[in-house]
Amino acid sequence: MQRKINLLLVLFSLIGGAVGFAAGELMLHEWLGEMPRLLLMGLYFGVLALSVGLFCLLAEMISPRLNGASWKLRYMSLSWKLLVPATLALLFVVGLVLQLLYQINPGGAKQVKDIVLMIDNSGSMSDTDPNNGRFEAAKTLIAQMDSDKQVAVITFDDEPQLLQPFIQMDSEAAKNEVYDKIDGIVTTSGGTNFEAALTEAMEQVRSKQDPSRGTVAILLSDGFSEVNQSGVLADYVQEQIAVNTVGLSLVDPSGTDLLRSIAQQTGGLYYDVPDAGGLQLAFQQIYDTIDERTLVTERTGMMQHSTYLAIFRVAALLLIGAALGVSLGLVFDNRHLAMNFGIGGVVSGLLAGLLLEWGIDGSAIGDPLTRFAALLILSGVLTLFTWIIPVREDTVRKKRGRSDGGGRSNAAEGFAQRPRDTRSKGF
Numbered sequence: 001m002q003r004k005i006n007l008l009l010v011l012f013s014l015i016g017g018a019v020g021f022a023a024g025e026l027m028l029h030e031w032l033g034e035m036p037r038l039l040l041m042g043l044y045f046g047v048l049a050l051s052v053g054l055f056c057l058l059a060e061m062i063s064p065r066l067n068g069a070s071w072k073l074r075y076m077s078l079s080w081k082l083l084v085p086a087t088l089a090l091l092f093v094v095g096l097v098l099q100l101l102y103q104i105n106p107g108g109a110k111q112v113k114d115i116v117l118m119i120d121n122s123g124s125m126s127d128t129d130p131n132n133g134r135f136e137a138a139k140t141l142i143a144q145m146d147s148d149k150q151v152a153v154i155t156f157d158d159e160p161q162l163l164q165p166f167i168q169m170d171s172e173a174a175k176n177e178v179y180d181k182i183d184g185i186v187t188t189s190g191g192t193n194f195e196a197a198l199t200e201a202m203e204q205v206r207s208k209q210d211p212s213r214g215t216v217a218i219l220l221s222d223g224f225s226e227v228n229q230s231g232v233l234a235d236y237v238q239e240q241i242a243v244n245t246v247g248l249s250l251v252d253p254s255g256t257d258l259l260r261s262i263a264q265q266t267g268g269l270y271y272d273v274p275d276a277g278g279l280q281l282a283f284q285q286i287y288d289t290i291d292e293r294t295l296v297t298e299r300t301g302m303m304q305h306s307t308y309l310a311i312f313r314v315a316a317l318l319l320i321g322a323a324l325g326v327s328l329g330l331v332f333d334n335r336h337l338a339m340n341f342g343i344g345g346v347v348s349g350l351l352a353g354l355l356l357e358w359g360i361d362g363s364a365i366g367d368p369l370t371r372f373a374a375l376l377i378l379s380g381v382l383t384l385f386t387w388i389i390p391v392r393e394d395t396v397r398k399k400r401g402r403s404d405g406g407g408r409s410n411a412a413e414g415f416a417q418r419p420r421d422t423r424s425k426g427f
Contacts, residue, residue: 005387006066009059010380016055017379020048021372028297033146037294041099044296046092049324052379053087053331060332066386067332079331086330094323098316099295106308109240110214112291114150114166116204117141118197120221120248121155123189128222128249133276135182141283142178145169146292150213152204153178157190160200166208194225194262198232198243205241215239218286219262220246220279224255233265242268244286249275288362296371298362314353317378321349325382337386344385345378352378 024044031040057079064072071079105111119134142151146169153164163181167174197219205215217236236243243266245259250272260270269289271282293299293309295316303309325345329338352374359370 003387003390004065005384006059006063008063009056009066010383012055012059013052013383014376014380016052017048017375018372019055020051020379021375023047023051024296024371024375025368032294032297033148036148037103037292038096038099041295042092042096045095045320045324046088046090048375048379049087049091049327050084052324053083053328056328056383057083057331066337067334071332071334075333078333082331082333087327090327090330091320091323094320095295098319102293102295102309102312102316105291105303106306109303110212112214112216113148114152114205114208114213114215115141115145115287115290116152116154116166116201116215116217118154118156118160118201118217118219120157120192120223121161121185121188121190122157122192122221122223123187124192124223125248126187126189129276131276132185132187134220134248134279135185137276137279137283139179139182140280141287142169142175144284144287145175147171150208151178152201153182154197154200154204155185156193156197156200157188158193158196159190160193160197162200162204166204192221192223192225194219194221194258195227195232198227198236202232202235202239205239214291215241216286216290217241217243217266217268218246218283219243219259220248221255221259222248222250224252224258227258227262229261229265233262236266240267242266244268244271244289246271246273246279246282246286248273248279296356296360296374298360298367300362310357313357314350317353317356317374318346318349321345321347321352321378321382324349324378325385328382340385340389341382343389344382347385348378348381351381 060067149169150166152166155161155163164178243262245263247256247259250256263270273282289300291303322342322345325341326338328341355374360367
């Protein structure tokens with residue numbers, strides 16, 4: 001057993017982690033919301049592992065302190081062949097599976113994928129929102145929806161009008177179709193009927209083709225309506241559909257109390273907006289609370305403060321760290337390094353997971369910095385463990401060969417030499 005360290009490999013591993021971070025941030029910026037999250041996380045950790053493995057391989061090529069000169073002469077070409085399957089492919093699968101499990105809500109709660117908008121179009125809205133800012137706010141909300149989302153739009157006065165049944169937001173054409181229908185809304189002089197709007201929205205939810213998709217509702221109004229809350233909201237409570245309510249320019253406290261009560265009974269939030277200019281922000285805040293999460297980004301929605309998911313994220317990063325360590329051992333085709341780096345990966349993954357869980361909060365600047373620090377820990381700490389934990393050296397001479405010290409057995413032939421006869425011979 002021998003402690004040894006390749007400081008160049010430690011440095012290059014950190015460089016690989018930094019390169020992987022840059023590639024990961026680019027992927028999050030371009031594909032988060034456009035690509036399925038499990039594929040995105042598979043690529044995220046696969047590319048990270050490839051970057052770290054590549055730079056570690058370069059470090060050992062330059063200074064083969066861990067694997068020895070024999071590895072460089074005999075096995076380096078094999079390491080290049082193993083690089084992609086042992087890093088990119090392995091961590092892609094590990095990241096994908098862990099993200100898939102992370103997306104499952106505990107307790108059977110459905111993950112929110114669909115949004116139903118209920119927008120007041122009664123006569124009083126001509127005074128509180130004369131420029132129809134509520135419709136522009138709805139279009140802005142739809143514009144930012146991820147491709148895996150569906151939206152339904154209902155306007156209401158005395159009666160509900162189904163403007164748009166649920167439609168997938170997977171293309172600009174689909175979004176433009178909804179925009180055109182919103183632009184075609186004609187204001188009315190009717191009254192306000194919350195109960196009719198909520199009933200119509202529930203009918204749309206029940207008509208969805210995929211009942212496993214969770215739904216969130218948004219109810220916007222400037223007034224008050226007689227509502228049998230216990231009756232109409234029972235289905236929302238049973239289906240675990242949160243109704244977020246938005247009160248626009250409300251001066252009647254009974255309207256405020258009603259909208260707040262609807263939100264509280266269904267697990268939603270109430271937003272008080274003094275004028276139409278604040279509707280876009282209110283819709284944005286509601287959208288930000290939808291249950292979306294990846295292993296490296298902020299957790300939102302009703303599971304935001306879930307202890308189970310907090311523990312799961314830390315455990316997932318621990319497993320990713322262990323897999324990353326094993327992948328480096330596979331690259332070098334060295335079982336002793338695989339075990340050593342794997343143990344180090346458990347520690348580095350645990351530290352990185354705790355940092356992500358405590359540090360990720362949705363900040364535009366703080367979150368990338370937290371991810372950067374976590375990936376440096378994940379990629380760098382495990383390479384120190386050849387100095388912390390001794391690496392096994394197989395130094396037993398064998399009859400027909402000896403070990404090269406890297407976990408492989410060379411079959412080079414040797415010859416037993418007899419003692420030389422030093423007696424002089426006469427003639």
